[in-house]
Amino acid sequence: MSTPAETPVYVSASDPQKYRDQYKLIYPMASAELKAECGHTLGGMFWWFIDPLLSILVFYIAFSYILQSGGKEFIAFLCVGTLTWRWFQCSVLRGCGAILDAPHILHKIYIHKAVLVGVSLLADSFKFLVTLIPLFLLVILLGYPPSPFWIALPLVILTQAVLTIAVVALSAAITPFMPDLRNLLQHFLQLLIFVSGVFFDITLITPRLKPLVMLNPLTGIIQGYRDCLLYQTWPNFHYLGIVFALSLMVMGVAFALINHYDREYAKIC
DSSP, X not given: OOOOOOOOOOOOTXXXXXXXXXXXXXXXXXHHHHHHHHHTSSXXXXXXXXXXXXXXXXXXXXXXXXXXXXXXXXXXXXXHHHHHHHHHHHHHHHHTTTTTTOHHHHTTSOOOHHHHHHHHHHHHHHHXXXXXXXXXXXXXXXXXXXXXXXXXXXXXXXXXXXXXXXXXXXXXXXXXXOTTHHHHHHHHHXXXXXXXXXXXXXXXXXXXXXXXXXXXXXXXXHHHHHHHHTSOSOOOHHHHHHHHHHHHHHHHHHHHHHHHTTTTHHHHO
């Protein structure tokens, strides 16, 4: 016999301490989610390394042997692009349903919906940061030793993190009202990977098309990683600054929407 759902106790905006207490749940909830994910497979956390490496292997075989393009340098080029892209892709595809997929929580207790978004983002970001270790090792083994330009990597990572948070938060805010958005995002991301510089060098693009390609912020971010790790040059700080600022604006709108509809999500999910 099912028990009736508890009446949500809403937190007043005048009580910021309760908000802070809820945000403290992000880390333990994300940690529990990662542990549960590891427990569902025999490989456990090793899949965090194996899965992206298998993706790189598939792309390398397709481009180097089937399409007869690329070369020795293409391995490092592909590693940087693929791992960077996977962080964004996995975060968006899972994060867009952070609120929609949590009716078991929303119908029992009150929790600010931004916490659910934070849990999803933290879990995927942790997995990306873990995969950075083998990425650095692969880059070094492939003949690209550490250089002073590596110190700019935290700025590139931060820019991508803010962009990812903005896109995930906005999609998570809208998806409960438009569940089909998740399917649309999946197909859109399948297209986006081919125009984000994962498989091609943007320096080879004609000057006429380059401004159009650079409208995709992931293109510039992926190039920023390659500038630091492979080309031993500084990333385009001006471009990263623009992406960072615009992402902050979108993030502000996204979390404003989540806060505005905070009481409504439990009714529609």
